[in-house]
Amino acid sequence: MKHSAIKDCLQLKKKYDEEVTICGWVRTRRDSKKFSFIELNDGTCFASIQVIADAEIETYQNVLDASTGSSLQVTGILKESPGKGQKVEVHAQKVELLGIADSDYPLQKKRHSREFLRTIAHLRTRTNTFGAVFRVRHAASFAVNQFFNERGFVYLHTPIITASDCEGAGQMFRVSTLDALKPPLNDEKQVDYTQDFFGEETSLTVSGQLEAELFASALSKVYTFGPTFRAENSNTPRHLAEFWMIEPEMAFCDLQGNMDLAEEFIRYVITYILENCKEDMEFFNKWVEKGIIDSLQDLCKSDFERITYTEAIKALENAKKSFEYPVKWGMDIQTEHERYLTEEYLKKPVFVTDYPRDIKAFYMRVNDDEKTVAAMDLLVPRLGEIIGGSQREERLDVLKKNMEKHELDEATYSWYLDIRRYGTTPHAGFGLGFERLIMYLTGIENIRDVIPFPRTPGNAKF
C-alpha cells in the first residue's frame, strides 16, 4: 500500500495541490449535509490531519460509515486550509474504509483517566498522551544508543537468564521447566534443581552489571540496555516487575568519572528530546506537567550538585523540618529525605556519594576511611532516585572480605573474582531506570504509563 505519512503531509514535504494517499485512524468526524470533516491520525506525529470529503464523491458512504476509531485510506489533494485550526488539509477524492470500529469503541474524543486507559493498554496508544509517550520513548532509546556510540562504548547484550543469585538487587523470578506441582526432590527433600533445564537453579536477571564488569575488563567501555526483572512486591508509581535498565561500565574509571558520565548522559538525552520531540513535549508542557520544558532547559545549563552522604546527613539534621524517620549517620536515606534534598534544599539534581558501607552492596569500593564506599545515587526533583552507581571494588582481598560479610559463596562468583586476579583495574558504572528517565522527560507521574504493557504485582495482561 503506497501512502504518505501524515507527518510528511503536515510538514509540507508534500506540496500544495499535490495528490497524496494517507492512511490512519479516525479520531473524530463532523458531518454536514454537503460534506464531512475527518480528523485522521496515523501516529507518525502528534497532530492529526483534517480530511474534507464532499458528499458528491463516489465513496461518500464510506465516510458516513467511518466511526471514531475506524481505519481509512484516503486519496486526495493537499490544500491550504481556510479554516482556523490547521494550515493543511486533504480534499478527499477517494475514501476507502479499511476497518470499521464498532460503536462500543472505548476511546472518546474527550479526556480519559490514566487508570481507565491502563485497562485498555492495547488501545491507549491511539490517544494523544500515549502516542506522545511512546514516540518520546523511542527517541530517548535512540539517543541512549547514540550517546554511548559517540563515546566509544560497546553495546553489550547480557543474559536474561542467570544462575548468579544474591546480587543484592532484590527478589528474583525463578526460571524452571520442572513440574511445578510435583518437582523432583533430593535426599534432603528439597527441590532437586540438578534435574532442571540448566542443571541448577536459575532466575531472570536483576542486573547485567556483573557481566558488564567482565566485558569492561576487555573492551574498556561497555553498556547494557535491556529488560530487567525484580520480583519485589512493590506497589508504587515508580516500580515495575519488568523494566528496562541502562548500565554503563568503564574500566580505568573512578567515581568522579562515573558521575561526569551520568551527568553528561542525562543532559544529552534531554537535549535530544527537546530538539527532536518538540510537538510531543509541548503537549506534555501544556497538559501533563506545566513548565517542564523550561525546567529541563534550565537543567541543561547548570551543573548538578555533588554532596557526600555525610554532608547530606548534616543538611538533614539542620533542616527546619521534622521527618518521620529520624536522621542519623549510618541510616538509609528515606524518600522524605531525598525529596527534601533535591526539591527543597538544593532544588536541582544532586549526586549523593560515599554512603556507609554497611548499607550498600558488596561490590562497591571501600574508601580509605573504611567506613564508607565509593557509591553514588542521583536524586532528581519529582522522582527521587533515578541512578544508582559506584566505583567497583577492584582489590581481590578486600572484595573477598566483603563477600564474606554479605555471606556470598565465593565459588558461585569465581568468574567475577577472576577479573580481580588477572589484570584488575579501577572501574566504575551505574544503573539507570529507563522508565524513570521517561517519566522525568515527560512529566508522567506513574511508571505504568511510560512502558507499553506494564508488569506489576498481580498484573501481566496483554
Place this chain on the structure above:
RNA sequence: UGUCCAGUAGCUCAGUGGUAGAGCGUUUGGCUGUUAACCAAGUGGUCGUAGGUUCGAAUCCUACCUGGACAGCCA
C-alpha cells in the same frame, strides 16, 4: 507487604437510610468551512462481590476483590 482513599450507565462523576441521576459517548433526525462543533429526541444500571444491621441499604457494619495514593524495597 503495611496504612489511607475510592469502586454507582461505555467514560467522568453527583446522590450519605425512603421510587436510580447528570454531563459526555453511542443511536436517529436537523443545521453549519467544521474543529472538545451546535440543536432536538432516543439509548443506557445485579450501585465491585458476599454476608450482616434495619420495616426499608447505593448510603451503616464486617470480610474479600479491584484500582489509586503514601511508606518499605529499588532503577
